[in-house]
Amino acid sequence: MTQKTGGKTPVILIQLADPSVPYPEMTGDEPCRQDPDFWFPAHGVNAGPPKAFCVACPVLDNCRAWALANPYLAADGIWGGMSHTERNALRRNAMRRAA
Numbered sequence: 001m002t003q004k005t006g007g008k009t010p011v012i013l014i015q016l017a018d019p020s021v022p023y024p025e026m027t028g029d030e031p032c033r034q035d036p037d038f039w040f041p042a043h044g045v046n047a048g049p050p051k052a053f054c055v056a057c058p059v060l061d062n063c064r065a066w067a068l069a070n071p072y073l074a075a076d077g078i079w080g081g082m083s084h085t086e087r088n089a090l091r092r093n094a095m096r097r098a099a
């Protein structure tokens, strides 16, 4: 995120991680536990199927919140039913609204 600096060199803020958002407490029933590789589809491969499984996950909200708060730890793959591109777009929009 770039902040307005009144003519000075812009400051780029990159959030590496937000420790205030805890990693979701897993129960073992999460769909991604069965086949983790399925949640990391190759570039260009349809991510719809793993996202559809996330919808039924008992920790969906917490998983999504953690992934959004920890972009470098959850850089790839489907987390909380969202792709890397969707998470980045959501983060960018939130930063624009906050600026």
Ligand code: SF4
Pocket: 030, 031, 032, 033, 039, 053, 054, 057, 058, 059, 060, 061, 063, 064, 078, 079, 080, 081
């Ligand atoms: S919401 Fe998170 S924990 Fe649940 S299946 Fe999806 S990636 Fe796994």
